[in-house]
Amino acid sequence: MSRVRSVAVANLVPILFAVLCIGGIVSAHISLPLLANEILVRLGRNLFLVLSLIIPVVAGMGLNFGIVIGAMCGQIGLIIIENAGGQGVGALVSAMAISIPFSLLFGWLTGLLLNKAKGREMITGMILAFFANGIYQFAFLILAGPVIPLRNQAILLDSGVGLAVTIDLKGTGGILEHLLRPSFPFLGFKVAVPLASLLLITALCFGIRWYLRTKSGQDLRAVGQDMHVAEIAGHNVNRNRMRAILLSTVLGGIGHIIWLSSIGSINTYQSHEQVGPYAIAALLVGGATVVHATIWHAILGTLLFQTLFLIAPIAGQELLGSPQIGEFFREFVAYAVIGVTLALHAWKSRRG
Numbered sequence: 001m002s003r004v005r006s007v008a009v010a011n012l013v014p015i016l017f018a019v020l021c022i023g024g025i026v027s028a029h030i031s032l033p034l035l036a037n038e039i040l041v042r043l044g045r046n047l048f049l050v051l052s053l054i055i056p057v058v059a060g061m062g063l064n065f066g067i068v069i070g071a072m073c074g075q076i077g078l079i080i081i082e083n084a085g086g087q088g089v090g091a092l093v094s095a096m097a098i099s100i101p102f103s104l105l106f107g108w109l110t111g112l113l114l115n116k117a118k119g120r121e122m123i124t125g126m127i128l129a130f131f132a133n134g135i136y137q138f139a140f141l142i143l144a145g146p147v148i149p150l151r152n153q154a155i156l157l158d159s160g161v162g163l164a165v166t167i168d169l170k171g172t173g174g175i176l177e178h179l180l181r182p183s184f185p186f187l188g189f190k191v192a193v194p195l196a197s198l199l200l201i202t203a204l205c206f207g208i209r210w211y212l213r214t215k216s217g218q219d220l221r222a223v224g225q226d227m228h229v230a231e232i233a234g235h236n237v238n239r240n241r242m243r244a245i246l247l248s249t250v251l252g253g254i255g256h257i258i259w260l261s262s263i264g265s266i267n268t269y270q271s272h273e274q275v276g277p278y279a280i281a282a283l284l285v286g287g288a289t290v291v292h293a294t295i296w297h298a299i300l301g302t303l304l305f306q307t308l309f310l311i312a313p314i315a316g317q318e319l320l321g322s323p324q325i326g327e328f329f330r331e332f333v334a335y336a337v338i339g340v341t342l343a344l345h346a347w348k349s350r351r352g
Helices: 002-012 014-028 032-051 054-058 067-084 088-116 120-141 176-179 195-213 213-227 227-232 237-263 271-285 295-320 323-351
Strands: 165-169 181-186 191-192 263-265
Touching: 002 191, 014 271, 032 176, 032 191, 032 195, 032 213, 032 237, 032 271, 032 295, 054 165, 054 195, 054 213, 054 237, 054 295, 067 088, 067 120, 067 165, 067 237, 067 263, 067 323, 088 176, 088 191, 088 237, 120 271, 176 195, 176 237, 195 213, 195 237, 195 295, 213 227, 213 237, 227 237, 237 271, 271 323
Parallel strands: none
Antiparallel strands: 165 263, 181 191
């Protein structure tokens, strides 16, 4: 009994969300085929981003709120491709390739700052994301067109100065979802599986697992467990932390491209702002903490979080006659999970 209780306490957040999801599914009266198909699409859309948060946690840098900067780099890649009129799988891959140099540059600058703010990485990353957002807004609202050579009128405002608020991804929208999407029988109905997205995510899972078993990955673990001891043992702490933030930023940029491609459009001035809170909340819902995160935490958290996101408005409509209640609830949940986790981490740190 004591073992069951300890397991339940250790996994309280995932269990609570599982109960909420089951209750929401029953209340929403949603059909199983629709639910299964939507969840698979959302897993393919969001899981890559959530996985990009794992390595900084392993390196002892906490939750990477600066992932927003990686998302901006991903958007830059897509904007450049849309301006050039690229189409198809090649255009999507090109957007990812273009985002990488930007991610490396801004990830390096982020790493320099975070190495100066040891122990305060999360709040520093959050404020840095706000600062970077201001530069991003200035570049694409004021400089795009006159200074930055964007000439595709479909992505510019009518004045020719500044990017349009919404850019349709005509060349890259829905590419991965429709590239390989076989249907399989499941419980008496057909489920369409976005196989290309899930294969890419599977490759990333195995890549992270392999990397964390290499010497470089073990060095990250050593730094994450105790920076002082790692430094005495001869590890270059700053270099390992830099490596972690670079990997997270690059993966975040690619993950955001996958997310936007699935959506089919860019909300130019807001899409990147949603990345940090939602991806971090999904990771925490899976049972991760500020100091411990695994691939399974990311998978379970994304599954539960996206299920709740899907059913909350429908359940709100069924129970209270207003889908807006469900919208408010899921926004509250996203930020509440982050706030409670950070508060618990601070409380445990003080007790320790």
